[in-house]
Amino acid sequence: MPLLQRAALTALLALAVPLIAFAQDQEPIALRGMGSFHIGGRLVEISGKPVKEVTFTAGGVPAKVDPNGTYQVEQMYVQYFLPAKERGTVPLLMWHGGGLTGVTYETTPDGREGWLTMFLRKGWAVYNSDAVERGRSGWAQYPDIFKGEPVFLTTANPFERFRIGAGPGSYDPDPAKRKLLPGNQFPNEGYENFVKQNVPRWTTTDDAILAAYLAEIDKVCPCVILFHSQAGTFGFKAAQARPDKIKALVAVEPAGVGDIAKADVLKAIPTLMIYGDYIEQDSRWPTIRATGVKFAEAIKAAGGTAEVVDLPKVGIKGNSHMLMMDKNNAEVAGLIQTWLEGKGLTRQP
Template structure:
């Protein structure tokens, strides 16, 4: 039976009495990083080049042939001295972005990495295959398609920050009541990285390797990353203990997978504002909504947090960067408490 989000909040109220997740410090036991997944490839027959590697260096011959690692992801973790969560929290980003999504927000305010550390979680923030510190590989010898890049107008309009983009920041038109800090939009745009349309299999394999290494765990995932998180849960029954899908941009086809293996995994689907009448987002929502309905039909927990319906208005696609992101994070934290993901 489908549960309303309000009923979940009532269940969680007792767990939140006496403390505030957004105040106070936390004691860290370890900060570290690693790469997961990947495989060796060999290149041969490529021509040497002569390059000057720094302005004052002599010209050198560079040989592009040899063995290389490809298909790995990067993870930075912060472990607490006394975590209050049962499982580590893995934070996976969306398309054309990196783990910076979860770190300090573009306007300088603390992000969700900080919030959930203060709430008592060990936090693992990753850069997926081809992104950030995961690095990327040669095209066309290893990556079989060229990279593509998201223009700023696409981010402004597609991420539902506003309907009117201009290269002049003073001329941009944001949605009335919007929560994204529009004065920091250009700073946000600096986070964009190239992406490839042909690396999905490698990305899934790397995420599966991360789950095998770190989990049992809970995954908080954004946008494009949602399909990878749900598939990772299906690929490793019992390893993923909860999924929070923030504005999911995809999901597995329920007809093609065995949902009985994950019907005991609580899922929360979080959606922001200004979705009504948006044809592009209606198409993007179809797969996650179908997946959620199938989980419910299996008797699973697949809760919906419709932010405007719960009185939290103005959120963009980048919910975790909006000015009211802590308010949203508090709802997610309460949901995790209600679903026994805290000690």
């Protein structure tokens, strides 16, 4: 192995050293505050619709509902937790992927601690959101406002697409008959709870989602943004739009990137990209990863810092696309925490 490659691998392996302490750190969580708010959105007028008579409660008295008028739409729900002893120098924003909500970072499907409270224990003020058209952010009429139709996923789809199972046909309703990728860390026993988290998503709402994320940044930041999958596009584009407010980016298997022609805008923002296992065995992920690496290289070519970590190469193996839910989620969180500390974004206890 060439000397430079060996040095780079040694540096990445060093990230894994403190991970056991992260997993065992279970002191009670002390908060100085918590709450929530809705941010962003716009008012939309709808007209020309017929008045309907609706019975809202079984056996109730019907009421006339006029759908014509002004609607509040495309807002985003954000929940925040402020630790009593804040050690992150700025808040940590968590953005989830497609067809999911902020539940992504909460308790894992099999009942273990999720990243939200793990990072809260480390002294980060955490802001966890449900993106536009997800969860508590709410829907809007379609196709009047949300163009097109929502996409719904079968119970088998995430198992076969998120590098949990061994490709098409690997899912079975019986957990014992499912064909997991060898050594896969996703909690198969909690898979039914995972698919209960899945929500419809649109493919035509990207502009609205990004606008709400920018509104959150304007309200909360400067900050660090940790984002996953579909939110890759939003995380990078938001940072390109508000570079003065972003102190670091943590891209967890980003499915999309920002404007590569404007990669130089991110040169002052430390960036970490993390990819899990089984990439080479998948039909889509080699291309997705290559796009992310190309974007990271563009940032570096512009004089910035962008580190790409393939977890198996640093000894963290078996990760699906849902790294924050996998059985070794504390190890991955520890790697992120160590990286953030190395960038000077934490205070000493």
